Amino acid sequence: MLTESLFFSAVLFTIGVVGVLTRRNAIIIFMCVELMLNAVNLTFVAFAQVYGVAGQVFVFFVMTVAAAEAAVGLAIIIALFRHRQTVNLSNINLLKG
Amino acid sequence: MTHNELPLFYVFHFYFFGIVGIASAIAFVTRKSPVAAALWLVNTMFCLAAMYVLLDAQFIGAIQVLVYAGAIMVVFLFVIMLLNLGHASALSDARGMSGKLIAGLVGFAILAQVFALTRAHVPEALTLPENALANQFARSGAIAPLAGPLFKEYLLAFEVTSVLLLAAVVGAVVLGKRKERIRAH
Numbered sequence: 001m002l003t004e005s006l007f008f009s010a011v012l013f014t015i016g017v018v019g020v021l022t023r024r025n026a027i028i029i030f031m032c033v034e035l036m037l038n039a040v041n042l043t044f045v046a047f048a049q050v051y052g053v054a055g056q057v058f059v060f061f062v063m064t065v066a067a068a069e070a071a072v073g074l075a076i077i078i079a080l081f082r083h084r085q086t087v088n089l090s091n092i093n094l095l096k097g
Numbered sequence: 098m099t100h101n102e103l104p105l106f107y108v109f110h111f112y113f114f115g116i117v118g119i120a121s122a123i124a125f126v127t128r129k130s131p132v133a134a135a136l137w138l139v140n141t142m143f144c145l146a147a148m149y150v151l152l153d154a155q156f157i158g159a160i161q162v163l164v165y166a167g168a169i170m171v172v173f174l175f176v177i178m179l180l181n182l183g184h185a186s187a188l189s190d191a192r193g194m195s196g197k198l199i200a201g202l203v204g205f206a207i208l209a210q211v212f213a214l215t216r217a218h219v220p221e222a223l224t225l226p227e228n229a230l231a232n233q234f235a236r237s238g239a240i241a242p243l244a245g246p247l248f249k250e251y252l253l254a255f256e257v258t259s260v261l262l263l264a265a266v267v268g269a270v271v272l273g274k275r276k277e278r279i280r281a282h
Binding site for chain 2: 004007008013014016017027028030034035038042045046050053057059071074077078082
């Protein structure tokens, strides 16, 4: 099942990348990043079946980082929304030259 | 596990959850309403949890449901509803034609790279004997084989992760604080 898992993981990761590049809603872009992390987790679990249990331990760390990232990122989005009343990234262009 | 030995029941469910997960992911990136998108993403995460269980990672599957589908996505939905983004706006938030073209090209390139990787040869010396992981879990439970490496070989990473979580909690509170209250002090 290694090849099939890698196939599904690749497709999910690509959907996440395309989502990040095509959407402008900050929260949806953020959820696309979560989808990419999930795709990588699937790869880790699939390889754990072949290489040993360390891959499953790594998934723990990825999940912890994802949880921390979600907490901080959503706080940033809320702070941004207070300033601009929008989460549409085309309206948030302060750094644009 | 080699492909030929697997029962049809197993293979059917693996493909079923994989295809449903990918369909949900496609629905997730194409929905306009953020609430609908978040719920489709929850569906993808449930499918991934089922695939983890099929790949001999029962505990990871349970954690996936509890942490990802349960905790992280609830926080996302909470923020979406707090910011009152639930209504699909009149204008779609998708980028224009150039953005879609670039996304398509990048997506195709990444897909090609990862497919090239799936054809990579796995060195024999590194691989475990067949069903080694399943047998290990059958002998000492689904959690003990994970806890051993976590608290021995990866103890430093584990401790650093706790610092990371503390920093994230402090950062979230500081960012979420209202500015007016800071000035009042």
